[in-house]
Amino acid sequence: MKDLFCLIMAGGSGTRFWPWSRTVKPKQFFKIFNDESLIQSTISRFSTFISTENIYIVSNKSQSAVLEGQTSMLYRENLIYEPVGKNTLPCIGLAAMFAELENPEGIMVVSPSDHHIHNEKLFSETIHAAIIIALENEGIVTIGITPNSPATGYGYIQTAEDITGRNSIKQFKIKQFVENPTKSQQPVTLKREDFIGTAVYLFLKYRYFLNQ
Template sequence: MTKVVPVILCGGAGTRLWPLSRAKYPKQFVEFEKGENLFKTTVARARKLVHCKPIIVCNEAHKYYAQRNLNELSQESQIIVEPFSRNTAPAIAVGALTAYESDKDAILFVMPSDHAIQGEEIFKRALKQAVNLAERNYLVTFGITPNKPETGYGYIQGGDSIDNLGFKVEKFIEKPKRENAEGMINQGGYYWNSGMFVFKARVFLEEIKQFNPSIYNCCYEAMEGITENNGFISPKNEYYEMCPSDSIDYSVMEKTKKAAVVPLNIMWNDLGSWSSFHKVGKKDENGNVRVGDTLLLETTGSYIHSTNQIIATIGMRDVAVVADKDAVLVSSLNRVQEVKTIVKYLKEKKRNEANLPPVVHRPWGTYESLARGECYQTKRIIVFPGQCLSLQLHHHRSEHWTIVKGTAEITLGDSVREYSKNQSIYIPVETIHRLKNNTSDNVILIEVQCGDYLGEDDIVRLEDIYNRA
């Protein structure tokens, strides 16, 4: 097979999967099963299908999640960091420009990072057909063979056959009403729009330049002369900010005469809601999908997910119960799409539960708030091997650090010394400090903050190896 470059898009917010998915911890990185997430699964799938170093396109807020997951998979990649979210057309455009810079004949295999797919051998055969069409300068999308009149997906109508490899696209259909979806299923020749594509980088760039020159020009200028820095490729802010925010379907696929569709008869789900997780999950004898510590009495047809504490239900039917450490969702399964309304309310009230997960990831490790009250907060902090916090100070709070595991090098003013398990240090207000982990094991500490303001923005970074200073 021709060398194909995967372009994996992971810019989605996944607000309908709250409370596990948050604005700064979207669904593709959430561990719905221990040690596994959708991003890792997508990267592993791409590696099996095309055996080529992928291009990852992600948001600024999520770049370290992507990098850490790729390191865990021992997967080399190029990571393009969007300074602003700009929908799929610009994301694919910067990926295409990057691939084209290295190989003028590059064929891209574009896929979202948050879909559930089963049927690898069928997919491999369909991909081979799509690459064959891409070599003939078609812009190819995969159309999922529908098994019911789904109203939550867009549809593609296939037209004339192209040498038994696929079909020319007759038209794209927005998410239909149920009666229209039923009509398309009965008629045949219609497919769910999967959001996965195969095409030459050159051909895609030519088409987007023709049909949406603003996107092309902004992306071209944003990527001109860009080099990799600390493992990341960052488009220039001033040009990317001006880029229109449009989907690939609207910008290119609905306008081009080169669109083709390859049918794909596999299990596919975009996992856009908790009902989707119930649909694809392994069910018990009562039709329940259970994740984590659960006790279900006379409960049927439900999705119950616990990340920490036990969830017990009695006499429930067709519900979703999802519990994180700081928030619990209870909803009828047929109304879980409305979770985005709750997220909108939480954002309007500036509640942390809308944006930050209980365990917050940083490039150096993680922190978790254990207790908070008037003028104090307690955190559990983990610093990964070889990582360090920025050299910093705080204007409004003092801190007490107690090491509970490992050995850390701590800077306090002009002093630098090592602290180990059971040792503590007091950091007064406006005192320069830093913690380094020079060992091969995690350092774990308990931090107690005291002060009249405890916000995360009360950090003055003087030096930072992650370029946040």
């Protein structure tokens, strides 16, 4: 789809994989599971249905050498370097402004750069369902996962109304986000069926996003 864009967020500082990773080479640039690094696997995953012309990566200048060395399949101008890392929201806004120049009415898929996907078929079905929802609605769509252990480094989604549509992927409206719950909150969020973990994937019309 010419109106479908992908933003891969690759500005992580490598703290979770320390001491093997460093600021200039965090874990998304490591070949852990096969002969592709995690960021290369992410590009391969999305390039099956999004043109490489429409795949953007936002990172920081300290990682430029390793990033450019691993992304020869992308246009150099699609590698965007933040002057100062300001986390997810400004990262999306920066990429959305670039994408809007190419197609003002497009949909953006926002993805981390360092995920390993065990079930590629289910992941693909979920991604495509989320894209359809984003196309048909004004809003932001995200993916939730069922947590199997406590984690204070990630947020949770509290679900509301079940709006599952024409496919088998469960769909809910969102009641609220619980950002990085404390250890005392973890047992509550793990036991309640209306809480799921956030997977940090977003799907949105970037004109809608930029107008908010």
